[in-house]
Amino acid sequence: MLKSHKYSPVVVIGGGAAGMIAAWRAGALGAAVTLLEKNSRLGIKLLISGGGKCNITHGGEIESVCGQFRRNESIFLKHSMHRFTNHDILSRLRQFGVETYERENGRVFPTSGKAGDVVHALRRMMEKEGVEIQLSHPVEEILCDSVGISGIKTAAGFHQARQVVLATGGASYPKTGTTGEGFRWLKDLGHTIVPLSPALAPILLDPKPPAAWQGVSMRDSILKAKISGKPVASARGDLLFTHEGISGPTALEISREVFGASKGGTIADVFVDAAPDKDEGELENTVLSEITANGARSVETLVELFVPQRLAPFIVISIGVDPGKKCHQLKKEERASVVRALKSWHIGRVKEIPIERGEVTAGGVALHEVDSKTMRSRILKGLYICGEALDVAGPIGGYNLQAAFSTGYVAGETAAEDWRMNASSGESTGSSPVT
Numbered sequence: 001m002l003k004s005h006k007y008s009p010v011v012v013i014g015g016g017a018a019g020m021i022a023a024w025r026a027g028a029l030g031a032a033v034t035l036l037e038k039n040s041r042l043g044i045k046l047l048i049s050g051g052g053k054c055n056i057t058h059g060g061e062i063e064s065v066c067g068q069f070r071r072n073e074s075i076f077l078k079h080s081m082h083r084f085t086n087h088d089i090l091s092r093l094r095q096f097g098v099e100t101y102e103r104e105n106g107r108v109f110p111t112s113g114k115a116g117d118v119v120h121a122l123r124r125m126m127e128k129e130g131v132e133i134q135l136s137h138p139v140e141e142i143l144c145d146s147v148g149i150s151g152i153k154t155a156a157g158f159h160q161a162r163q164v165v166l167a168t169g170g171a172s173y174p175k176t177g178t179t180g181e182g183f184r185w186l187k188d189l190g191h192t193i194v195p196l197s198p199a200l201a202p203i204l205l206d207p208k209p210p211a212a213w214q215g216v217s218m219r220d221s222i223l224k225a226k227i228s229g230k231p232v233a234s235a236r237g238d239l240l241f242t243h244e245g246i247s248g249p250t251a252l253e254i255s256r257e258v259f260g261a262s263k264g265g266t267i268a269d270v271f272v273d274a275a276p277d278k279d280e281g282e283l284e285n286t287v288l289s290e291i292t293a294n295g296a297r298s299v300e301t302l303v304e305l306f307v308p309q310r311l312a313p314f315i316v317i318s319i320g321v322d323p324g325k326k327c328h329q330l331k332k333e334e335r336a337s338v339v340r341a342l343k344s345w346h347i348g349r350v351k352e353i354p355i356e357r358g359e360v361t362a363g364g365v366a367l368h369e370v371d372s373k374t375m376r377s378r379i380l381k382g383l384y385i386c387g388e389a390l391d392v393a394g395p396i397g398g399y400n401l402q403a404a405f406s407t408g409y410v411a412g413e414t415a416a417e418d419w420r421m422n423a424s425s426g427e428s429t430g431s432s433p434v435t
Helices: 015-030 042-054 062-066 071-083 085-095 114-130 181-187 248-261 280-293 299-303 313-320 333-344 399-426
Strands: 004-005 010-013 035-036 101-102 107-110 132-134 137-143 149-154 157-160 164-167 191-200 205-206 215-227 230-241 243-248 269-273 345-352 360-365 383-385
Touching: 010 015, 010 149, 010 399, 015 035, 015 114, 015 164, 015 399, 042 114, 062 071, 062 085, 071 399, 085 101, 085 107, 085 114, 085 399, 107 114, 114 132, 137 181, 149 164, 164 181, 164 399, 181 191, 181 360, 191 248, 205 248, 215 248, 230 248, 243 248, 243 345, 280 299, 280 333, 299 313, 299 333, 313 333, 313 345, 333 345, 383 399
Parallel strands: 004 157, 010 035, 010 164, 035 132, 164 383
Antiparallel strands: 101 107, 137 149, 149 157, 191 360, 205 243, 205 345, 215 230, 215 269, 230 243, 269 345
16 A cells, blocks of 8 residues: 555646646646656657657648557547647647648658657747646556556555546656556556557668678658568658668668568568659660660760669669679670669568667557547546557558657647536545555
8 A cells, every 4th residue: 555645636647748738738727747757857768759750740631640650549539630630730849839831741850850849839838727746756657446547556655536648658658758667557457458569660681681782771762661572561652771771761761561571470571662753664765765865875974874873783683683784785694684683682681670779669559449539448437538548550651650649639638628527526536545
């Protein structure tokens, strides 16, 4: 039995995107809110998002933004995303000094290019509504009694509360504090946890890319993964070679599908299409025209028309042709091999997709156990679940942060409304907690 040392109408666990919005919204509705964050700073994962620039959201129509998630996830998110839209979060941030701009691809960033400005604005929003922010304050356990949620156990003691918003994130980037303990608490409380898997994660290759590839970017290519010759995932955009494998938008986009397809121990091969706007026939005509116009150039130089210079010799060697060979010396079969290599260059096999390095975590609380219109747990009264703790993971481009903002908003709103209803009905604020 713990001694109760503090009563908080609403407690929010987690000071990331979903938690800060939940705390702000609950506070704006008149609830006294305590936010508990185990790190010494708020929004650490936000601070590194978008390469430190923070891709806040996507600027498309909210129906389209919601539709970028898997069907069951999209259905679940529909209410919350319409309740608190991309325009709503941008409007709120603007009120606190954060101007934004939208790129051609719809991704929205702060004009300053500083993620810290977004975190600072979210903190000011909470402070304006009187939210008590407790940093370096890790939660040890969520407690309940015969009624439902009864409080929070921390190293400092017991926070008595009937309304608790869980916004602890996923299990990616553990150095930012998202170490997955929220899933353990939720499982102990009776929730089903869909197995966690990486999403928007780099892909490690076997063999590792040669040193000459590392740091090289391929612009506007198609990255494809196949298992036993059967396509399992593809994405178009930029690709970055690293010292262990590949990253960049295309690698991140296909990581979830490839991980899922490889669960049975099957190994995926990865290919790059360096000429995505042409089929093989069109590309062969282009290559033939280039050879006719300048047959004295080397094959390596020809391939450099389609890929970065540092990659060209490796592609030519992979088809058994001397990179220095003159184009006019190419046999018909060799020319066809060049075309096939440009359309489907095998860069390696998938060795690993590390969950701890994913931008988001797929898996989490089973969606059917959470009311999508309120974010209330269907398992335990007084518990509200939002953000990455849910089994939701969208594509790159600001979609996941919008999901966090929207579900956090609804969770905070519902928690405050339930507190107010309980208070007006004279319901007890709590009793002795059950551990």
